[in-house]
Amino acid sequence: MAEEPQEAGRRPRLTPPMADARRAISDCLEAEHAARPGGIAPGSLFLIAVSGGADSLALAYAASFVFAKAGHRVEAVIIDHQLQPDSADVALTAQDTLKTMGVDAQIVRVDIAGDTVDVDNSDSGDTPRGNIESRARDARYEALAAVAEKRQATAVLLGHTKDDQAETVLLGLTRGSGPQSIAGMQKVSGLWWRPFLGLSRATTEQVCVDAGLSWWSDPHNSEDRFVRPRIRHRVMPVLEKQLGPGVADALVRTAELVRQDGEVLDQMANDVYESLGDQAGAGIVPVGLWQTQPPAVMSRVLRVVAKQTLGSHLSHTHTEALMRLVTHWRGQGPVDIPGGRVVRNGDELRFSAQ
Known part of the structure; x- marks a missing residue:
C-alpha cells in the first residue's frame, strides 16, 4: 500500500513517472484530435474507469491535469462488482480519493451473481454465461458504455498497462486464438482509450506514491483460481528467470507488429467486401x-x-x-x-x- 496522502494544498513535484503518465495521455489525446475531422470539440467530456487500484488512480490523477489544460472535462465512474464483502467501502474510498483530485465520480453497482447484469436498477440484459472473470468484464464494459451514452462522453479511459498487454498476448498465444488475439488491446478502439499501454504497472504505482495516493489491491488479483493472476505471478516470473528480462516488452512488441500486419489484411478484406x-x-x-x-x-x-x-x-x-x-x-x-x-x-x- 502506498504512503498516506499529502497535506491539502501541497502539489507533488513532477517526477519522471508522473511526466511519463501525463505524456502518454497527451499523446493519445493529440493523436485522436488530429485523426478526427474537425478535431475534438472544446469542453468535451471524458470518463475515467476507476477501480481504486494503482493503475486507474494514476490514470485519473494524470488525466485530470492533461484534460483540464486542454480545455476538456473529466469525470470518473467506479464499478462496484459486489464480489467481495467490502466492495462498497472500496468504492466509497476511491470516490473520496478522486474528490481530493477535484474529479467527480459516480459509483455504479453491477450484479453478476445471476444470469443477468443489472445496472443502477435499469433494464437488465442477458450476459454470456462463463467464468467470473469474463462475466465481470462484460458487466463492467456494459455499465461504462451505458454511462458514456447517458453523459454523452467522447471516450472512456481505461487503465490497462504494458503488463496487462503482455498477459493478453501470452494468453492468446497459449490458446491458439489467432492474430486478432495476439495483437492484444488497441490504444484506441472506438469509445475505449487505453493511453497507459506503453507504461508498466510499476510506473503507475510510482505515480501514486509520488502523488501521495493510497490504492486498493484487489485480492482476486492474487487468487490462483483466476487465469490472469496465474500468468502474472507464476508464468511471467518463470519466463523472466529462464529467458532473461524484457519478456513483457517483447510480447508487447510482437503485438504491435502483428497489429500492423492485421490492419493491412483488414483493409484488404474490407475492399473485397465493398466490391461485392x-x-x-x-x-x-x-x-x-x-x-x-x-x-x-x-x-x-x-x-x-x-x-x-x-x-x-x-x-x-x-x-x-x-x-x-x-x-x-x-x-x-x-x-x-x-x-x-x-x-x-x-x-x-x-x-x-x-
Missing part, C-alpha cells in the same frame, strides 16, 4: 473469391459479412468451419454461427438469420 456490393448486404459470398484472394483475407471477409448481416462475432472455430465449406466441400450441411447459419448453395455461401 448488394451481394454482401444480402449475406452472399461467391466461392470463386477463394481463387483470387488468400485465405487470410477471405477469413476476414467472412467475419465482416457475419458482423454486417447478422451482428455476429465469429470465433476461430466458426471461421474455420465456414472456410471448410469452400476448401473441403463434401456436400456438408449448414454451419450454425451466433445469430444464424451459413449454407453453401452451389457456388455461393449464404448467411441467414435463424
